[in-house]
Amino acid sequence: MPTQLSPGVNVTEIDLTTIVPxxxxxxxxxxxxxxxxxxGVRTLVDSETTLVNTFGKPNSNNAETWFTAAxxxxxxxxxxxxxxxNTTSSNIAQGAYNAFANVGSVATVPTVLNNSDFNNKxxxxxxxxxxxxxYPGSIxxxxxxxxxxxxxxYQSNVAIVANxxxxxxxxTAIGSNVVTVTVTSASGNxxxxxxxxxxxxxxFTIGDQIGxxxxxxxxxxxxxxxxSPAVVNVSSNAATFTxxxxxxxxxxxxxxxxxxxxxxISRRWQYFNVIQNAPSTTQFVSQFGNSAAVDGMHVVVxxxxxxxxxxxxxxxxxxxxxxxxxxxKTVGSQVNYYQTVINESSNYIWVANDRSGxxxxxxxxxxxxxxxxxxxxxxxxxxDGYSESTVPLQTIASGYQSFQSPEDVDISLVLQGxxxxxxxxxxxxxxxxxxxxxWIIDNICAVRKDCVAFITPSDDIVVSNYxxxxxxxxxxxxxxxxxxxAVMDSGYKYQYDxxxxxxxxxPTNGDIAGLCARTDNQRDPxxxxxxxxxxxxxxxxxxRWNPKQASRDLLYSNGINPVLAIPGQGVVLYGDKTLQxxxxxxxxxxxxxxxxxxxxxxSTAAKYSLFEFNDAFTQxxxxxLVVPYLRQIQGRRGITDFxxxxxxxxxxxxxxxANQFVGDIYIKPARSINFIxxxxxxxxxxxxxxxxxxxx
Numbered sequence: 001m002p003t004q005l006s007p008g009v010n011v012t013e014i015d016l017t018t019i020v021p022x023x024x025x026x027x028x029x030x031x032x033x034x035x036x037x038x039x040g041v042r043t044l045v046d047s048e049t050t051l052v053n054t055f056g057k058p059n060s061n062n063a064e065t066w067f068t069a070a071x072x073x074x075x076x077x078x079x080x081x082x083x084x085x086n087t088t089s090s091n092i093a094q095g096a097y098n099a100f101a102n103v104g105s106v107a108t109v110p111t112v113l114n115n116s117d118f119n120n121k122x123x124x125x126x127x128x129x130x131x132x133x134x135y136p137g138s139i140x141x142x143x144x145x146x147x148x149x150x151x152x153x154y155q156s157n158v159a160i161v162a163n164x165x166x167x168x169x170x171x172t173a174i175g176s177n178v179v180t181v182t183v184t185s186a187s188g189n190x191x192x193x194x195x196x197x198x199x200x201x202x203x204f205t206i207g208d209q210i211g212x213x214x215x216x217x218x219x220x221x222x223x224x225x226x227x228s229p230a231v232v233n234v235s236s237n238a239a240t241f242t243x244x245x246x247x248x249x250x251x252x253x254x255x256x257x258x259x260x261x262x263x264x265i266s267r268r269w270q271y272f273n274v275i276q277n278a279p280s281t282t283q284f285v286s287q288f289g290n291s292a293a294v295d296g297m298h299v300v301v302x303x304x305x306x307x308x309x310x311x312x313x314x315x316x317x318x319x320x321x322x323x324x325x326x327x328x329k330t331v332g333s334q335v336n337y338y339q340t341v342i343n344e345s346s347n348y349i350w351v352a353n354d355r356s357g358x359x360x361x362x363x364x365x366x367x368x369x370x371x372x373x374x375x376x377x378x379x380x381x382x383x384d385g386y387s388e389s390t391v392p393l394q395t396i397a398s399g400y401q402s403f404q405s406p407e408d409v410d411i412s413l414v415l416q417g418x419x420x421x422x423x424x425x426x427x428x429x430x431x432x433x434x435x436x437x438x439w440i441i442d443n444i445c446a447v448r449k450d451c452v453a454f455i456t457p458s459d460d461i462v463v464s465n466y467x468x469x470x471x472x473x474x475x476x477x478x479x480x481x482x483x484x485x486a487v488m489d490s491g492y493k494y495q496y497d498x499x500x501x502x503x504x505x506x507p508t509n510g511d512i513a514g515l516c517a518r519t520d521n522q523r524d525p526x527x528x529x530x531x532x533x534x535x536x537x538x539x540x541x542x543x544r545w546n547p548k549q550a551s552r553d554l555l556y557s558n559g560i561n562p563v564l565a566i567p568g569q570g571v572v573l574y575g576d577k578t579l580q581x582x583x584x585x586x587x588x589x590x591x592x593x594x595x596x597x598x599x600x601x602x603s604t605a606a607k608y609s610l611f612e613f614n615d616a617f618t619q620x621x622x623x624x625l626v627v628p629y630l631r632q633i634q635g636r637r638g639i640t641d642f643x644x645x646x647x648x649x650x651x652x653x654x655x656x657x658a659n660q661f662v663g664d665i666y667i668k669p670a671r672s673i674n675f676i677x678x679x680x681x682x683x684x685x686x687x688x689x690x691x692x693x694x695x696x
Contacts, residue, residue, distance in 0.1 A: 031399025075514030099140030
């Protein structure tokens with residue numbers, strides 16, 4: 001007890017209730033090629049919907065990796081995904097680059113890998129680059145940004161009379177989607193005609209709405225799709241240009257402007273119906289007495305080509321009355337500066353620079369835009385980089401590298417996805433190489449020793465050697481490194497891709513890992529994931545190859561788990577071996593995963609014995625910690641018996657003097673049934689069963 005200087009009662013609290021904690025056993029990990037999403041960072045995904053929203057939909061460049069992840073999520077809800085992409089190649093055809101929107105000449109193509117990368121590169125982008133797609137990829141070229149930063153940009157009238165001499169005639173026809181505008185100078189002044197005609201042309205923006213009509217016939221608004229020509233140059237007193245609309249006109253009309261008329265055409269922002277009020281002076285700026293300065297601005301992000309949503313022109317995000325004032329706040333004291341709001345909340349774009357003529361300033365000196373037209377810019381320059389058919393090992397390995405340290409992330413199931421490109425000759429068979437599988441086994445699972453890799457051989461092994469597939473698979477397996485931390489299945493399944501309305505051959509390693517995760521949820525990690533009770537694989541039209549008994553015997557004796565289509569029973573994992581060739585308990589999935597759980601849980605609890613005294617009390621405390629836990633595992637059928645030794649017999653004076661602590665834990669693991677022998681014995685009528693039982 002602490003020394004007291006005067007009489008009193010001192011209270012201390014000692015916690016001796018430490019237990020062995022539960023540990024995660026169902027979290028998966030995969031790295032590979034995706035067409036959207038952050039590059040090089042771990043992202044936890046809990047469903048296929050989240051996978052789509054974060055990393056985009058599958059396509060022909062990444063379907064095998066994408067569906068490996070999606071199929072795993074069909075059995076459970078916890079998968080770390082790392083997008084791997086080449087961002088260092090000087091060859092733009094192979095490098096991954098972000099789409100961007102610019103208003104001038106751009107010297108360099110931007111690359112922003114993820115949020116941290118943008119923060120590090122902020123202020124380094126070309127001044128002409130206004131917006132950058134959130135992540136690299138050609139899908140970013142589908143993005144369009146529209147900015148409305150004044151009341152006139154939101155909605156205004158375009159006068160079609162210049163003066164007493166020069167005016168325009170606007171003509172529409174029933175069933176036509178073209179508006180014809182003819183500018184005429186009564187005095188025959190060609191210069192005046194050209195000037196006014198080009199002034200009208202520049203008043204309209206493709207994508208905005210144009211309203212034609214009057215109080216008698218009503219006003220019809222349609223979106224402008226084209227203006228032709230973009231510039232007129234005539235030498236006479238008349239110039240004509242056309243405005244194409246999205247819809248056909250419902251009435252035939254002629255609007256004539258002359259010196260006695262003041263006829264106008266209405267135009268309004270394309271996204272008039274998305275944000276139903278003009279930008280204005282924000283409350284934050286108004287409080288400084290500068291109510292005339294319109295700092296508010298609307299920003300809309302659009303899927304112009306439909307690459308994200310499948311529907312061209314879909315509005316992805318909209319921002320209402322953000323402020324150009326760098327220190328602006330909302331009424332609720334939230335940041336309202338447009339760059340900060342968009343950069344912190346958008347799922348699609350970064351704001352790189354302010355545009356010239358609309359410079360951001362602080363709240364005491366807000367510059368209002370003098371441009372009466374909305375700014376609509378399209379993204380260009382996005383590139384995917386490598387596809388999964390051409391990606392080199394170092395690119396994929398850089399993604400898996402994120403999972404190497406157990407101190408950084410807790411994972412249990414590592415998905416190979418698609419075997420990477422490349423072939424090799426093994427035992428006379430030319431097959432896809434084994435580099436990725438071996439890299440994952442050696443550099444992730446063997447280093448961590450708390451997770452299992454799930455490997456599918458390349459589809460070309462079966463396709464190229466269909467009459468001799470079993471021997472070809474065994475040859476490929478012979479080049480895979482021996483490990484109890486790896487599991488190999490027998491091949492590919494045929495599955496429907498609902499995103500592209502096609503059927504695809506896809507690897508099953510995501511499914512096998514998913515079966516383990518589902519077994520964890522239904523039973524425990526030490527139960528086998530194979531067989532008719534727990535081994536049914538989802539989303540299978542048919543298997544590329546359905547091995548018969550002789551082939552299954554060959555596969556299984558070499559550590560390859562057959563995936564078998566059983567009529568009336570579905571498609572089933574029909575084996576539970578690891579890739580350890582040495583016969584032992586660890587050549588079974590359930591035993592390997594049992595020991596991962598025990599080692600992870602008990603080692604976590606043992607950390608609380610660090611820096612304590614190595615004496616009989618601490619040794620007994622350790623045993624009291626571990627024994628109840630193992631007894632619980634035994635009750636849940638994971639082990640048949642155990643013994644914990646932690647006393648003076650293994651913590652000798654030499655061990656104690658070396659500042660070490662030893663706990664020996666002996667385990668008899670439960671074994672799964674792999675072989676069933678049923679003996680049917682015919683017995684003569686006069687023979688007692690006791691005479692024959694046990695004799696055969």
